[in-house]
Amino acid sequence: MKDILFGNNNASVIKRLSNRCFKAGKSRNVIAGVAIALTTLLFTAIFTLGSGLMDTVQDQNIRRQGGDGQAVLNYISDQIYEDVKDHPLIDKIAYTKAVSYRLQYPGMEKWPSDLWYMDDMALEFARYTPTTGRRPQAENEIIADTRTLETLGVPAEVGQTVTLQYDIKGMQYTTDFTLCGFWETDMLSSIGRLIVSKAFVDAQSGLLTYTYPEDNDYSGIVAAYVMFRGGGAVEPKLQKLLSETGYTCDIMGGSPSDSNYVIARVSPAYQGGELLGNPALLLSGLAGILLIMVTGYLIIYNIFQISVIQDIQSYGQLKTLGTTSRQIRRLIGRQSLRLSAIGIPAGLLAGFLIGKALMPFLINGTVYSAEAGVKVSANPSIFLGAAAFAFLTVWISVRKPAKIAGSVSPIEAVRFTESDAGAFRRKGTASKKSTGGVKIYRMALSNLGRNRKRTLLVILSMTLSLVLFHTVFTLSRGFDIEKYVAKFVNKDFVISTADYFNYKFETSEMELTTSFVEAVRQHEAFLDGGGLYSTRTLEEAFSAESGAVSSYNKDEKGNPYVQFFGADDFLLESMEVVEGTIDWEALNRGGYVLYGLACDDKGNVIDNPAIHPGDTLRFHHVAKDGLNNTIDVTFDLTVMAKVRINENTDTTRNTGEARFYLPTEQFLPLCRTPHMVSYPFNVKDGAEADMEAFLRSYVEDVEPRMNYDSKETYIRSFHDLTSLIVTIGGALSMIIGLIGIANFVNSVLTSIITRRKEFAMLQSIGMTGKQLKRMLAWEGVYYAIGTIIASAVIGTLFSAVAVRAIAGGIWFFTYRFIFWPMLVVYPFLILLTMIIPTLLYRGIARDSIIERLRQG
Numbered sequence: 001m002k003d004i005l006f007g008n009n010n011a012s013v014i015k016r017l018s019n020r021c022f023k024a025g026k027s028r029n030v031i032a033g034v035a036i037a038l039t040t041l042l043f044t045a046i047f048t049l050g051s052g053l054m055d056t057v058q059d060q061n062i063r064r065q066g067g068d069g070q071a072v073l074n075y076i077s078d079q080i081y082e083d084v085k086d087h088p089l090i091d092k093i094a095y096t097k098a099v100s101y102r103l104q105y106p107g108m109e110k111w112p113s114d115l116w117y118m119d120d121m122a123l124e125f126a127r128y129t130p131t132t133g134r135r136p137q138a139e140n141e142i143i144a145d146t147r148t149l150e151t152l153g154v155p156a157e158v159g160q161t162v163t164l165q166y167d168i169k170g171m172q173y174t175t176d177f178t179l180c181g182f183w184e185t186d187m188l189s190s191i192g193r194l195i196v197s198k199a200f201v202d203a204q205s206g207l208l209t210y211t212y213p214e215d216n217d218y219s220g221i222v223a224a225y226v227m228f229r230g231g232g233a234v235e236p237k238l239q240k241l242l243s244e245t246g247y248t249c250d251i252m253g254g255s256p257s258d259s260n261y262v263i264a265r266v267s268p269a270y271q272g273g274e275l276l277g278n279p280a281l282l283l284s285g286l287a288g289i290l291l292i293m294v295t296g297y298l299i300i301y302n303i304f305q306i307s308v309i310q311d312i313q314s315y316g317q318l319k320t321l322g323t324t325s326r327q328i329r330r331l332i333g334r335q336s337l338r339l340s341a342i343g344i345p346a347g348l349l350a351g352f353l354i355g356k357a358l359m360p361f362l363i364n365g366t367v368y369s370a371e372a373g374v375k376v377s378a379n380p381s382i383f384l385g386a387a388a389f390a391f392l393t394v395w396i397s398v399r400k401p402a403k404i405a406g407s408v409s410p411i412e413a414v415r416f417t418e419s420d421a422g423a424f425r426r427k428g429t430a431s432k433k434s435t436g437g438v439k440i441y442r443m444a445l446s447n448l449g450r451n452r453k454r455t456l457l458v459i460l461s462m463t464l465s466l467v468l469f470h471t472v473f474t475l476s477r478g479f480d481i482e483k484y485v486a487k488f489v490n491k492d493f494v495i496s497t498a499d500y501f502n503y504k505f506e507t508s509e510m511e512l513t514t515s516f517v518e519a520v521r522q523h524e525a526f527l528d529g530g531g532l533y534s535t536r537t538l539e540e541a542f543s544a545e546s547g548a549v550s551s552y553n554k555d556e557k558g559n560p561y562v563q564f565f566g567a568d569d570f571l572l573e574s575m576e577v578v579e580g581t582i583d584w585e586a587l588n589r590g591g592y593v594l595y596g597l598a599c600d601d602k603g604n605v606i607d608n609p610a611i612h613p614g615d616t617l618r619f620h621h622v623a624k625d626g627l628n629n630t631i632d633v634t635f636d637l638t639v640m641a642k643v644r645i646n647e648n649t650d651t652t653r654n655t656g657e658a659r660f661y662l663p664t665e666q667f668l669p670l671c672r673t674p675h676m677v678s679y680p681f682n683v684k685d686g687a688e689a690d691m692e693a694f695l696r697s698y699v700e701d702v703e704p705r706m707n708y709d710s711k712e713t714y715i716r717s718f719h720d721l722t723s724l725i726v727t728i729g730g731a732l733s734m735i736i737g738l739i740g741i742a743n744f745v746n747s748v749l750t751s752i753i754t755r756r757k758e759f760a761m762l763q764s765i766g767m768t769g770k771q772l773k774r775m776l777a778w779e780g781v782y783y784a785i786g787t788i789i790a791s792a793v794i795g796t797l798f799s800a801v802a803v804r805a806i807a808g809g810i811w812f813f814t815y816r817f818i819f820w821p822m823l824v825v826y827p828f829l830i831l832l833t834m835i836i837p838t839l840l841y842r843g844i845a846r847d848s849i850i851e852r853l854r855q856g
Helices: 011-024 026-065 078-084 120-126 146-152 198-203 234-244 279-310 312-320 325-364 380-407 410-415 440-449 452-478 481-488 514-522 584-589 664-670 688-701 711-754 756-764 769-807 820-845 849-855
Strands: 071-076 090-100 113-118 141-145 161-168 171-183 192-196 222-228 263-266 416-419 423-426 493-497 526-529 532-534 540-544 561-567 576-580 592-597 616-624 630-644 658-663 675-683 706-710
Touching (some): 026 279, 026 325, 071 078, 071 234, 078 090, 078 222, 090 120, 090 161, 090 198, 113 120, 113 198, 141 146, 141 161, 146 171, 146 192, 279 380, 312 325, 325 380, 325 711, 440 769, 452 769, 481 711, 493 514, 493 688, 514 688, 532 664, 584 658, 658 664, 675 688, 706 711, 711 820, 756 769
Parallel strands (some): 561 658, 592 630
Antiparallel strands (some): 071 222, 071 263, 090 222, 141 192, 161 171, 416 423, 493 706, 526 675, 540 616, 576 630
């Protein structure tokens, strides 16, 4: 049944009343609209950053792994491909076949390139579709990326001849191809590609046979990239695909020894759904949304509460005319809808632009690169989600003030009088008596006490921004650069081959040259260094008989493989002893070995409690002699100590086997073909830039097969991360601070407007305008004092409890309580809260005292 006023449908009347109330409250509308816009802005910015981060991470993961596809079946035969390609679960499938897996040309040490065939879907998935020219069709046609062409010395022009020398099954071939197309090399790619035609693969089918299970030769293998139908988790679909076609894989419990075993995995680019199941990430997101809702609620609720109680007598008069509570609530609801219709679109647009601007900072604070491009699309879900949360915040904020307006009776409305922007006292209420005379600062304090709830809300809204500001500084100052850098490189520089830094030491044919090492040692910046030596597992391997050592890879006798290293004193002496003691003389005499322990991200040693100092372990060394005969040498070594090692300076940068360390002089006689893995070294203080400039020039101009890593690289990465936190956290603090200030301005402005008659009466009995300004300034000071006390208490507790707990999960964070940022902000806060009330008072002071008494 419709609400009736004077027996008629009053919908149009309510509409007109709402419009007139809306037009009458111009100052309130401006502040409320700004508050709604800022709240929406925060939601939109966060949703834009979240959506952009997920899209960018997925896009860059796809580009880094060389192609799209939710799952890949790798190193398979054509028969396996034929068995799975028509399964109903598959939406799209891309076919690729390796022709020659590595081309040996000068310059390809740092830019290895492969020769493949790819069908149209594969070219689309890999983003290799030529941007100039077309895909190859004839047997002698080929396409390539621009960097590979540059490395080969071939101009990027259609029709150029590309002469390739390539290896298939150990045999060398040379073919003159015609370049029919090319594409720009993706900056995220770490490998070059040359793509031949289907006609070429068919012509060479006799050579490109599938022999991978027998000889691990890549020529002839097929890799299939799969996109499944529908949404949901990828791994169950992959398992179903394989099981229904008669195959198994690792994630299904399969073993390489199974005749139907397939190497299959889910693409990292499509494992992002697991992030949504991360409790820490989920809680952080919910906490952020809740913080924004609370911040928006504080100001929007305060604005409408003040407005409602300011107009309470008008609502009482409407009640006497028969207006129902529901109609009054609807009247206020219509005003909030009009404000939302203005504020929410403005906030959506501004929030999207701000989120898009902050996106590069967010990406640079991760392992991904903003230079490689960020993806920030105007996804409708961003705007729908932000608008929904913003409107929900407005609805919650307006609900209680509307309820107050609707529930007041006409008699109550008449019996109540305004007193400072929404606080009311019943007539006849006893007033406080003072024996100390009237003091300006006491009057100001008494004015704030008229509506303690409103005062508390204003103080709380300003406190939130200060607490967030304090948290941002605590986090940015707590990140420990020494912990961060030491995890990656605990020496100033590491030099080695290009393959070593591409994690290909074991399969590489490159050698770290003595000329490179000597050039470094002769440089005036050089301080001290040492070499790390090991073997390549394909040439010779070590294994251990002890059951205390475990490894997935085992030799023919079932003994787990281990890694042996020879290390110069510079490296050995830098390893921290975890258990046992090192007798350097005994270690150098022989018969002893150091057991190396890696660390997790938090710096905790990953120990093997089954091995202790004093244990004697039996090892096997298997190698080939000059006649290709297998030599198996058994030797015993006693573990002298367990030592903490660094993955990037004390290993081949490949994980898996247990690691044991000997002095170089003891290690080299054990091996038939030892290789220098790397040469870490330190430089003199302040000489890092000179050495880096020298190394950069050397690996570019003298020995391009060599490369280097430096501590400075990780220092820059660290500063990018802290810059991210300061930039994004500071921006959020600023926006929330603006909301707090807007709340303060609204409260003061409404108070001044509704007290204009009171101010006129005070001036009529002798109070000067200067004294009124002092009183308002004191009110602002009390707001500031309340904010300072609240922010100091809440900020300290939040830092000591919440920030410390959150930071405990960050491995390179060292919690330090700091308070000086708040002390820097407090004087500005006091100054601001003093100036704003006096400036706002000038607006009403233009009218004469008589005019203000009449207006009241």
